[in-house]
Amino acid sequence: MSSFKTPATSVLANTKKTISIKNLPINLFGSVMGLAGLSLAWHQLSQKMLYASLISDIIGLVAGLVFILLLLGYFTKWIKYPDIVKSEFNHPVIGNFFGTVAIAILLLSVVAAPYSTLLGQTLWIIGSGLTIILTVLVLLRLLSGDQALQNAGPVWLIPGVASLDITVTGAHMPMAWAYQFNLFAIAIGTMAAVTFFNLIFSRLVHQAQMPKGMTPSLMILIAPFEVGFMAYTNFWGQVDSFASLLFYSGLFLFVVLSFKVFRKPAPFSPAWWAISFPIAALSNAALKFGYTQQNSILILLSYFILTFLSITLAIFTFKTLEILLNGKLLSGE
Numbered sequence: 001m002s003s004f005k006t007p008a009t010s011v012l013a014n015t016k017k018t019i020s021i022k023n024l025p026i027n028l029f030g031s032v033m034g035l036a037g038l039s040l041a042w043h044q045l046s047q048k049m050l051y052a053s054l055i056s057d058i059i060g061l062v063a064g065l066v067f068i069l070l071l072l073g074y075f076t077k078w079i080k081y082p083d084i085v086k087s088e089f090n091h092p093v094i095g096n097f098f099g100t101v102a103i104a105i106l107l108l109s110v111v112a113a114p115y116s117t118l119l120g121q122t123l124w125i126i127g128s129g130l131t132i133i134l135t136v137l138v139l140l141r142l143l144s145g146d147q148a149l150q151n152a153g154p155v156w157l158i159p160g161v162a163s164l165d166i167t168v169t170g171a172h173m174p175m176a177w178a179y180q181f182n183l184f185a186i187a188i189g190t191m192a193a194v195t196f197f198n199l200i201f202s203r204l205v206h207q208a209q210m211p212k213g214m215t216p217s218l219m220i221l222i223a224p225f226e227v228g229f230m231a232y233t234n235f236w237g238q239v240d241s242f243a244s245l246l247f248y249s250g251l252f253l254f255v256v257l258s259f260k261v262f263r264k265p266a267p268f269s270p271a272w273w274a275i276s277f278p279i280a281a282l283s284n285a286a287l288k289f290g291y292t293q294q295n296s297i298l299i300l301l302s303y304f305i306l307t308f309l310s311i312t313l314a315i316f317t318f319k320t321l322e323i324l325l326n327g328k329l330l331s332g333e
Contacts, residue, residue: 018331018332019327019330019331020330020331020332021073021076021077021080021081021330022077022080022081022084022332023329023330023331023332024070024073024074024077024329024330025097025270025329026074026088026094026097026098026100026101027094027097027100027270027271027273027274028070028270028273028320029067029070029074029097029100029101029104030097030100030270030273030274030276030277031066031070031270031273031276031316031317031320032063032066032067032070032100032104032107032108033100033103033104033107033273033276033277033280034273034276034277034279034280034309034313034316035059035060035062035063035066035276035313035317036060036063036104036107036108036110036111036280037107037276037277037280037281037283037284038059038063038276038280038283038309038310038313039056039057039059039060039063039111040056040107040110040111040280040284041280041283041284041287041306041309042055042056042059042306043056043060044284044287044288044291045287045306060108060111060112063104063107063108063111064108064111064112067104067105067108071101090141092141092147092148092151093151093153093155095138095141096138096155096156096158096159097155097158098134099131099134099135099138099158099159099161099162100158100277101130102127102130102131102134102162103127103131103158103161103162103165103277104127105123105126105127105130106123106124106127106128106131106162106165106166106168106169106170107165107169108123108127109121109122109123109124109127109169109170110169121173121175124166124169124170124173127165127166127169128166128170128181128185131159131162131163131165131166131185132163132185132188134159134162135159135160135162135163135188135192138159139192149203149207150203150207150208152196152199152200152202152203153200153203153210153214153217154200154217154218154219154220154221154274155217155220155274156196156199156200157192157193157196157197157200157220157221157223157224158220159192160188160189160191160192160193160195160196160224161189161192161193161220161223161224161227162189163185163186163188163189163192164185164186164189164190164193164224164227164228164230164231165189165227165231166181166182166185166189167182167185167186167189167231167234167235168227168230168231168234170182171231171234171235172234182235183235185231186231186232186235189224189227189228189231190228193224193228194224197221197224200221201221204218212266213266213267213269213271214271215260215261215265215266216261216265216266216271216272216274216275217271217274217275218257218260218261219254219257219261219274219275219278219279220274220275220278221253221257221278222250222251222253222254222257222278222279222281222282223250223277223278223281224250225246225247225249225250225253226246226247226250226278226281226282226284226285227281228246229243229246229247229250229285229288229289230281230284230285230288232246233288239288239289239292239293243289244289247285247286247289250281250282250285251282251286254278254279254282261275268316268319268323269323270320270329272316272319273316273320275312276309276312276313276316279305279308279309279312280309282305283302283305283306283309286298286301286302286305286306287302287306289302290302
């Protein structure tokens, strides 16, 4: 009698067997990028809006905690299943998501800086080093040749855009070598963004559509423009005509791509977090651009984007916790 199992019991047992840390997706680090970017956007409002600083601090703390948990989880996966991690890193699409780890560290360096200058600088140095290493490895892999054009998706931009984030987060680092290093990072990021953007756009036009589950990643196409805007204005300290062109280009793409991403959207999965950082970059750029131009319409637009980002990430957080608790996140579904 004790050995009798109903169909429901058997299904539950099978489901439990499939839940494993080996199924922890690397693209989930995109959640840290989005949350950290949201924290920095709210921080920009701290001089304009009551409690904005507190909201920024809370979101930044959540971003830091999520990063620590994901880092521990993925490190455990690396120790227990090194072949799986190696396979993911060498994958022509999934491998690019390892850049989200480096970008997350760079963004957290800014989040942490108000509390500890040493911690902020240490995280920036670690994130910068990882970014350069990953960029070199990705380029070497691509230059080995025989790459299928259908693999050229927006996620290819992640390692390149990461180089621009070095300057976004470290434009005012006090180290003597930081100025030239930031110029170096802008050069790499610009080269990678221009090269990959054209390649990816050509693939999207001339090849079959990407799988529906990868549709959210289209929003990454706005990142080079908005991250480029932030890198340029942070480093040179001015919002000139060139910076304005970068901002408006990214804004235009956001409007166009929204029809592709949000119309008949794909079911929720960790892949949806891919839209969080590009929109967070747009939100930060819009706030900075609106305040610099002292234009009420642009300021209202920036508030709308920030509100949209805040609601979107709240929904993503809830849905991620939901699939974590019901076992789907770590079941490989």
